[in-house]
Amino acid sequence: MILDLKAVPEEAELSEVLQRDWWQPSENDPILGIHTPLHVRIKVTHVGDKFLLDGRVKGSIMVRCDRCLDPFHWELESGFHVFLVSPRPGKDQAEVELLDEDIEVDFIHGETIDLDEIIKEQVYLSLPMKSTCRDACLGLCPVCGANLNVQRCQCNQEGMKPAFQKLKDLKFEGA
Ligand SMILES: [Zn+2]
Ligand SMILES: [Zn+2]
Structure with a gap:
């Protein structure tokens, strides 16, 4: 116009x-x-x-x-x-x-x-600074690039983030 x-x-x-x-x-x-x-x-x-x-x-x-x-x-x-x-x-x-x-x-x-x-x-x-398709969007696997909303890849299950691993260990210490 x-x-x-x-x-x-x-x-x-x-x-x-x-x-x-x-x-x-x-x-x-x-x-x-x-x-x-x-x-x-x-x-x-x-x-x-x-x-x-x-x-x-x-x-x-x-x-x-x-x-x-x-x-x-x-x-x-x-x-x-x-x-x-x-x-x-x-x-x-x-x-x-x-x-x-x-x-x-x-x-x-x-x-x-x-x-x-x-x-x-x-x-x-x-436009918002960050746009995500939904709040709970899981994004892409940083290792293999799989869309984690659609599939669960192998590296996601085995290659846990170090911080996560630590948390998991702590939980078991007291048990
Ligand atoms: Zn998304
Ligand atoms: Zn992966």
Whole structure:
């Protein structure tokens, strides 16, 4: 969605539903794709040559589990505020400091804004630091790489971690 800055009224409400083909994952993209369409709503407030975007994205995306590396879908619901200003170093700096911490500042280049780029950035920012397919995900065996959610490998049974082994020994000492 391209926003023509010259045509924006003082206040505008935009909404869009982004389908699966909207996200074309790049190489090593932490987001593998869209699972259910992303619903986007953006309120644009326009004062002079400045624009404030208040947006919300909701839907679900495919990501990879940090522990077992399997893809799974993650519910995304995120609000964002982006302040768009023309790049004029010095002057903008002072204005930017007055703003709330949760307002991101982007610079306007030209007379249009690619809202898709802004939405993409917000989707990345909303990702959790660690994403796991479930709280109890067992991950991969560090020795053979087997997915321990699916199978129990031989090294897991025999090659116990030293700390675990110690704990096991302690238990038997008193018996
Ligand atoms: Zn997992
Ligand atoms: Zn193993």
